[in-house]
Amino acid sequence: MTGDHFSLILLPTLNCNAECDYCFETKTNHRLGLDQLSEVAHKVMDYLSRNHIEFLSIYWQGGEVMTLPPEWFEAANEIIQRIADGRNKGVGHFLQSNMIAYGKKWNRVLSEMFGNSVGSSMDFPNLHRKLKNGGAREYERVWTRNMREAVDAGIEVGVISIPNEQTLELGAERFYSHFVDDLGIRDLQINTPFPGGSLNDVKKGFPLDHHRLTRFFVDLATIWFERGFQKGVRIGPFSKLMDYFLRGNKDFVCIWRENCVNEFVCIDPRGHVAQCDCWVTSYPEFRFGNIFDDVGLSDLLKNSPARRSLQLRPGLLIQREDCLECDYLSICHGGCPVRAYTVHGDIFRKDPYCLLYRNLFQMMQEMTVKPQPRIGSPPAKPQGQGESKDKVAYRQV
Numbered sequence: 001m002t003g004d005h006f007s008l009i010l011l012p013t014l015n016c017n018a019e020c021d022y023c024f025e026t027k028t029n030h031r032l033g034l035d036q037l038s039e040v041a042h043k044v045m046d047y048l049s050r051n052h053i054e055f056l057s058i059y060w061q062g063g064e065v066m067t068l069p070p071e072w073f074e075a076a077n078e079i080i081q082r083i084a085d086g087r088n089k090g091v092g093h094f095l096q097s098n099m100i101a102y103g104k105k106w107n108r109v110l111s112e113m114f115g116n117s118v119g120s121s122m123d124f125p126n127l128h129r130k131l132k133n134g135g136a137r138e139y140e141r142v143w144t145r146n147m148r149e150a151v152d153a154g155i156e157v158g159v160i161s162i163p164n165e166q167t168l169e170l171g172a173e174r175f176y177s178h179f180v181d182d183l184g185i186r187d188l189q190i191n192t193p194f195p196g197g198s199l200n201d202v203k204k205g206f207p208l209d210h211h212r213l214t215r216f217f218v219d220l221a222t223i224w225f226e227r228g229f230q231k232g233v234r235i236g237p238f239s240k241l242m243d244y245f246l247r248g249n250k251d252f253v254c255i256w257r258e259n260c261v262n263e264f265v266c267i268d269p270r271g272h273v274a275q276c277d278c279w280v281t282s283y284p285e286f287r288f289g290n291i292f293d294d295v296g297l298s299d300l301l302k303n304s305p306a307r308r309s310l311q312l313r314p315g316l317l318i319q320r321e322d323c324l325e326c327d328y329l330s331i332c333h334g335g336c337p338v339r340a341y342t343v344h345g346d347i348f349r350k351d352p353y354c355l356l357y358r359n360l361f362q363m364m365q366e367m368t369v370k371p372q373p374r375i376g377s378p379p380a381k382p383q384g385q386g387e388s389k390d391k392v393a394y395r396q397v
């Protein structure tokens, strides 16, 4: 890790109340005890002190975090804050939840710990997000009700959405209208699906057809630019790309960071440490070690062969792939290793959505250089939106 900031993706439970077709996590009933949390927090703070890092961001994910009670989070917040205060370190919390178990009992902890903000997920149409024993339609009904209740309580809800075959069939106009006009979502992120974890019929269809997916992204970017950009609607990755091409700000989601391995680390409730949630739950051979072993986090990371291989990836990619000739190498860096691994079985391959990325980079670049009177003075972000953008920087489904 480098710089004055460290990001931890913390999975306090691997239990979930849903059964989504494309989930890449191998779920279990494990949950982190508060004593274990204290041990994790001490070791992470030791790491910060040793590396002269001042601030810790914790991205809480599952499984499903709301299968734990809100009281657990209140206690967790106190424990972490006490340990951070003792080391004179700053700490911020971000929550990703499917909102299925949300109710007003969560409002206090959402306000006090998470700045009244939560990242969630929904698709259009929703085919693959399913309640355990309840199906996709019931999932959508419960999610929509709870999302609206949360918004009414003053909570900002950001949404990650994964396109499916029917999304591409219905097209970008229907997609945009559904989320932005009908549901009132103003912070949306479109992610690409990949076949992580155990294979099933749905995952066999990934990656999605590049040409149809590219068409969808390009159409959606155009609609967003015409209808949402000036009104402060944010759609990832378009908003960030626009910001980059207009102002040079490189605040991208993890797949386009210089090397994600230098910026995040993930810990699951069994103490396994790996790059992110897919690796930690479904690919034991890529774990870096276990935080509950008698070893500090610095040594654990330094001595991990799996982490070393991820560190070598960008250098090897430019020898083995055509990324060196790509105009957008400085943005993309070869993309996401877990997408490459789950599609090609090899982390030293470029991201299987390369063609989509290239088309998208080119299109967004052209959008910003065309003489467009509306570009150049994007609207001010509503308060809190900066947190929301970061909150969805890692979650993939």
Ligand code: SF4
Pocket: 016, 017, 018, 019, 020, 022, 023, 024, 025, 062, 063, 064, 098, 129, 397
């Ligand atoms: S994608 Fe998320 S909500 Fe769905 S089953 Fe997996 S962990 Fe649960």
Ligand code: SF4
Pocket: 254, 255, 256, 260, 261, 264, 275, 276, 277, 335, 336, 337, 338, 339, 394, 396
């Ligand atoms: S999703 Fe991909 S880019 Fe993001 S942290 Fe995981 S491996 Fe890295």
Ligand code: SF4
Pocket: 322, 323, 326, 327, 328, 329, 332, 333, 334, 335, 350, 351, 354, 355, 357, 358
């Ligand atoms: S867009 Fe494709 S070729 Fe360009 S850097 Fe990314 S993966 Fe490599």
